[in-house]
Amino acid sequence: MIELKNVEVRYKDNAERDSRGALAGVNLRINDGEFVFIVGDSGAGKSTLLKLLTLEKQPSAGRVFVNGYNLANIKPHRVPNYRRTIGMIFQDFRLIPSMTVYDNVAYVLRVTDKSSRFIRQRVPYVLSLVKLSEKAKSYPSQLSGGEQQRVAIARAFATEPKLIIADEPTGNIDPQLSYDIVSLLLDLNKLGSTVLMVTHDHDLVQYFGGRVMNLKKGTVTYDDYIPPDGGGAAI
Numbered sequence: 180m181i182e183l184k185n186v187e188v189r190y191k192d193n194a195e196r197d198s199r200g201a202l203a204g205v206n207l208r209i210n211d212g213e214f215v216f217i218v219g220d221s222g223a224g225k226s227t228l229l230k231l232l233t234l235e236k237q238p239s240a241g242r243v244f245v246n247g248y249n250l251a252n253i254k255p256h257r258v259p260n261y262r263r264t265i266g267m268i269f270q271d272f273r274l275i276p277s278m279t280v281y282d283n284v285a286y287v288l289r290v291t292d293k294s295s296r297f298i299r300q301r302v303p304y305v306l307s308l309v310k311l312s313e314k315a316k317s318y319p320s321q322l323s324g325g326e327q328q329r330v331a332i333a334r335a336f337a338t339e340p341k342l343i344i345a346d347e348p349t350g351n352i353d354p355q356l357s358y359d360i361v362s363l364l365l366d367l368n369k370l371g372s373t374v375l376m377v378t379h380d381h382d383l384v385q386y387f388g389g390r391v392m393n394l395k396k397g398t399v400t401y402d403d404y405i406p407p408d409g410g411g412a413a414i
């Protein structure tokens with residue numbers, strides 16, 4: 180569960196919008212199991228919102244609760260445990276080039292001290308979810324952009340995160356393949372992870388529908404459900 184209460188974020192050197200902040204009076208609640216698209220023009224505050232959730236930024240005012248943690252007073256020694264409740268997916272994939280597909284996924288499990296038995300079962304399972312079992316021994320450079328992003332999705336889901344944050348996951352991908360990426364995220368959502376996906380791609384949002392949150396100049400200006408495949412409210 181994600182809950183923001185009256186959250187303000189100001190950057191000290193942001194003279195342009197000093198009076199209102201990068202986020203201004205944001206209230207929102209996302210329950211476990213939801214899939215939410217976050218849209219908004221450049222500068223709207225989307226990255227700032229994600230930085231709050233990943234603890235890269237603290238709010239200037241207000242409170243943020245995520246997965247049972249109150250982020251305002253989370254103890255430093257609990258930060259790694261908190262971060263492990265989240266799987267991240269980035270626009271630029273961020274795979275380790277010197278590792279095979281298998282090891283890219285296994286690595287995140289090794290660093291969290293999962294047993295080798297668990298790793299031997301979990302890695303093939305998540306690679307099969309993203310339909311890349313036969314690429315386990317390939318290196319990222321041998322894969323297409325879409326395939327690399329599917330590896331990144333498998334890696335994000337390997338740790339059984341409560342929340343998956345996808346930051347413009349289709350930004351570097353062939354438009355037709357973008358639909359596969361969102362479909363995979365929906366599969367993971369059905370398997371139990373809450374998914375938050377930031378995107379600029381309004382066609383994708385219209386196609387899949389669901390809960391859409393629009394940020395504009397640091398505030399939530401739209402938060403509602405739209406039906407799949409267009410026909411929804413204008414956002």
Ligand code: ADP
Pocket residue numbers: 190191192193196200201219220221222223224225226227228
């Ligand atoms: P988005 O991700 O929607 O493009 P951001 O969260 O990056 O928006 O930015 C929101 C606002 O905060 C913008 O006005 C931006 O210029 C400002 N901002 C973002 N990061 C910084 C920073 N490190 N220092 C100063 N201002 C920043």
